[in-house]
Amino acid sequence: MSSKVQTNDAPAAIGPYSQAIVTGNLVFTSGQIALDPESGAMVGNDVKEQTDRVCRNLKAVLCAAGSSLENVVKTVCFLSDMADFAAFNEVYAQYFTEKPARSCVAVKALPKGALVEIEAVAWKE
Numbered sequence: 001m002s003s004k005v006q007t008n009d010a011p012a013a014i015g016p017y018s019q020a021i022v023t024g025n026l027v028f029t030s031g032q033i034a035l036d037p038e039s040g041a042m043v044g045n046d047v048k049e050q051t052d053r054v055c056r057n058l059k060a061v062l063c064a065a066g067s068s069l070e071n072v073v074k075t076v077c078f079l080s081d082m083a084d085f086a087a088f089n090e091v092y093a094q095y096f097t098e099k100p101a102r103s104c105v106a107v108k109a110l111p112k113g114a115l116v117e118i119e120a121v122a123w124k125e
Contacts, residue, residue, distance in 0.1 A: 007064035010057045014111060019061045025120045027065040031078070032057040033114035047084035047115045048085035051091040054118050059095070067124040073102045078117040082106040088116060 004026070005020035013019060013030065017124040020029040030077045034050035037057065043106070059069050075096065079088060096102075100120075110117050 005029075005061060007058050007060055009037055009060035009064065010036050011040060014040075020065050022124065025119075025125065027062060027067045027071075027124055028062050029058060029065075029120045029122075030060065031076075031117040031119040033111055033117050035112070042112055042114065044115075047079070047081075048089050048091050050115045051088050051118075054116055055091065055095040058118060058120055062120070062122055065124060066119045067121075067122040069095055069122075070098050071122040071124060072096060072098065072120045073123060074101045074121040075103075076119050077102060077104040078107045079104065080102050080107065080110050080112060080115050082117060092118075 002021050002023040004018040005022060007019065012018055017030050020027055030033040034053035036043050051104045060069055079085065
């Protein structure tokens with residue numbers, strides 16, 4: 001049996017999807033972009049500011065699911081420009097200290113003109 005995760009501490013879904021799904025002891029988050037949870041507005045003008053907001057959003061979703069950033073086993077990261085890779089990594093490394101498995105790709109565009117999007121898979125007890 002799966003359950004949907006919803007928290008006001010992270011942005012509401014901007015489409016027909018859940019913030020995360022818990023199935024068994026696994027949490028699958030939807031991709032998070034740099035939206036402010038209260039206003040729904042995009043936060044940050046550069047990839048570092050946006051990555052910080054994205055990571056805080058992911059942390060909130062994982063917490064609501066009974067997990068944490070430390071329990072993340074895999075992330076998939078999307079950048080709108082691979083030239084931002086080093087700056088992105090600086091902020092990402094501050095949040096994902098356990099160094100989960102990761103894929104990181106550049107894409108043509110992200111929702112709402114975002115510079116970065118991250119989704120995660122984590123375990124929970």
